[in-house]
Amino acid sequence: MPPEKHIWVSEYEKPAEKANGETMAWFGALKSIEPFDELPFDEALVDALEAAAVGQPLGVLRFFTPTFRAYASEELKGCGKTSFPAFSITGGACALNCDHCQAKILEPMIAATSPAELDRKVRDLVLLKDLRGFLLSGGSNRRNEVPYERYYPTIEKLKRDFPYLRIAAHSALLDERRAKRMEAAGIDVAMTDVIGAQDTIREVYHLDRPVADFEATLAALTQTSMEVVPHIVIGLHYGRLIGEETALDIVARHPVAALVLVVVTPIYAPADKPFATVSTDDVARVFVAARRRVSRAPVQLGCIRPPGRHKLMTDAYAVMAGFDGIAYPAEGIVALARAIGRPIEQDHACCSIALDGLAGRRACAA
Secondary structure, X not given: XXXXXXXXXXXXXXXXXXXXXXXXXXXXXXXXXXXXXXXXXXXXXXXXXXXXXXXXXXXXXXXXXXXXXOOOOOXXXXXXXXXXXXXXXXXXXXXXXXXXOOOHHHOOOEEOOXXXXXHHHHHHHHHHHOOOEEEEEOOOOOOOEOOOHHHHHHHHHHHHHOOOOEEEEEOEOXXXXXXHHHHHXXXXXXXXXXXXXXXXXXXXXXXXXXXXXXXXHHHHHHOOOOEEEEEEXXXXXXXXXXXXXXXXXXXXXXXXXXXXXXXXXXHHOOOOOOOOOOOHHHHHHHHHHHHHHOOOOOEEEOOOOOOOXXXXXXXXXXXXXXXXXXXXXXXXHHHHXXXXXXXXXXXXXXXXXXXXXXXXXXXXXX
């Protein structure tokens, strides 16, 4: 299959110099920060990102450090293991077992495989650890649906007893009735993947459902009062850019509270279906397109992207592209943000739940 033709490749042209004849400053600042000084950044792209920011002061950059996994850096402090945990209602099981994940994302979550177990564990954390919110997730069935229905009465009771709790849930695919039921239970934030290529749905997700079902899910969720935060996985088709442009178009058509982008991580792939690593230049260009197209809501860099040098460059491009938040930022990112004049904040919460959405709400679970 030929790769998708991407309109984002030429979205920015390199500016030769500033209006007063001075050279651009961001590239020099970037190379002066030790973690970045020897990395192969695209100078033309960095200059273009700086030029785009002229006259449009970049807003506060939030760094998200939820307790889904351990995190520490020299620039930011981590937080306790129970500040904002994730629960899986299926433990480590998932019927789809998608090639990009292999259910590995469920492993660090706290298993809560019955409503009673979820109720007990949440109440214990409220009483003992001052829990302020949590993520509800789980493996999908073969139709990419998560069986939350029997948990909703428990969620309703928890919200009645602890109304300050902020609860986010991975919705998977659903219809209007299920979206309304999720809303009625008291879920605050609904997170859903948006996939723009039919081949990716079939080959990577092992799923026989059309792209239209992903947009229909997004439409159903945005008709509720929940804050809706779609996720797009860059390079989901075995590391190739196929469908990201369509996915961005889908998100741009709906009143979402935020968009979260992640980058596929090859280490989760099965041995017989390896994933290529998406180039950081391609990632950066998707970032540019996302920030331009989704202009009315925060755009965030989520938890997952390749580690090491790739993460350093990916996170740096997100800062310079004007992203509103980064989960588990790489070393040196705080220094870069300060060097280009971006104020920073830290939230010990999932980037999908501590946000300023279209309704102007903000809830930090720190």
